[in-house]
Amino acid sequence: EIRWGGAKHEPGEKDDGRKLHPRSSFNAFLEVVKSRSVPWKDYEMNAIHSLQLILRNSFNDSESMDVSTKTIHSKLYDLEIEGMQQLEAVTSEIVRLIETATVPIVAVDVDGLVNGWNTKIADLTGLIVEKAIGKHLLTIVEDSSIDVVKRLLYLALQGKEEQNIQFDIKTYGSRVEAGPISLVVNACASRDLHENIVGVCLVAQDITGQKTIMDKFIRIEGDYKAIIQNPNPLIPPIFGTDEFGWCSEWNPAMAELTGWKRDEVVDKMLLGEVFGTPTACCRIKNQETFVNLGIVLNTAMTGQEPEKIPFSFLSRSGKYV
Structure with missing residues (x-):
């Protein structure tokens, strides 16, 4: 509830021009508002605290302090206490969330x-x-x-x-x-x-x-590469492909057998460029063998155990393998 004075200007309100007195618009009137204000912003709270300090210093400098000044001090102190309590509550909540x-x-x-x-x-x-x-x-x-x-x-x-x-x-x-x-x-x-x-x-x-898990994978990968790339004659010829069909592995035994070095075949399409007809590195004798090799590779790609099949091709020197 707020009691205002002046400038209300009610419709139909008129002054009596025959009498000398303050005009009726100066009359006090009561305004009642029932609602909740929007939350205070941080910068608004900072402004209030700054105003509080300014008012407090000005009152301290004053030699005499009347009843109204003491009332303002009391209210400002209450605001400070309430602000500190809110700050402590927020701080406690943050600490609890962290903990x-x-x-x-x-x-x-x-x-x-x-x-x-x-x-x-x-x-x-x-x-x-x-x-x-x-x-x-x-x-x-x-x-x-x-x-x-x-x-x-x-x-x-x-x-x-x-x-x-x-x-x-x-x-x-x-x-x-x-x-x-x-x-x-x-x-x-x-x-x-x-x-x-x-x-x-x-x-x-x-x-x-x-x-x-990654460390174990790296160790396994290192062991795998050590076996694959080992030039020991006891290691059989090994070649491999990635999920897209590109040749990803070609060990020394395979290079020795075909006459094609590893860097010459890796990153080429295993079916078509490495094994195929008629311009592939290792030319396959007929189309049926090419199709059978493709079936075996695709079966392995799906996670199934493929059947073992023989297939033959011509090495770089033209030797039948």
């Missing part, structure tokens, strides 16, 4: 000392929050990752936030036997009210499982 997040989150100050360590990273590493807080981040990561993390923190503290940076972190307690944890992190600079960088927050993703 219960399903991804690992680590925060450090400008010196690299851990000041944030959520539940997920504690579960992954076996290092509880109480022991993690205050440790330098470089003492927690694996030695092989120290240079990577150093650079990550240095750039973040300069305001350059890197993304998708991979490094390994140590494990503790019951998690030691599982080995280090591999993380991919995004760095985010933490700033104070004056936009000064006061730390770095690292939001991570655990890729330990994916990395383990």
Whole structure:
């Protein structure tokens, strides 16, 4: 409810020109509004706080303070308390979200000392929050990752936030036997009210499982290549194709048998350019053999076990194989 004075201008309202008094538009009137205001914006709250400080200083400088001034002080103080309570509530909610997040989150100050360590990273590493807080981040990561993390923190503290940076972190307690944890992190600079960088927050993703699988694949791939490319005469002739039909493998025994080197046939169509008629590298004697070879390759592509079939061709020197 607000009691206004003047400038309402009701329809049909007229002044009595015979009497000397303030015109009727100056009469006080009551306005009642029932609703909720839209939420305050951050910049509006900042303006209110600035006004609060200005008013407070002006009142402090005044030698005398009447009842109305004390009332304003009281209301401003109430606004400050309410604003602080709202800020504390928001801060508490953010902390709760970080603590219960399903991804690992680590925060450090400008010196690299851990000041944030959520539940997920504690579960992954076996290092509880109480022991993690205050440790330098470089003492927690694996030695092989120290240079990577150093650079990550240095750039973040300069305001350059890197993304998708991979490094390994140590494990503790019951998690030691599982080995280090591999993380991919995004760095985010933490700033104070004056936009000064006061730390770095690292939001991570655990890729330990994916990395383990990839490492195994790389080892298997290395063993496979070591066998395929081995010039040992006990290794039989081997050739292969990718899913699109291009020749992807041609081992030394195959090169010896056909007279065609590996780099001369790889990345050519296995059926048509490598084996085929009449201009292929290894010319097949007849069309029936060509068709049968195509059936065998396509059967293997579908994941089925193809039948073994014999096929013959002419080597580079014209020798019948």
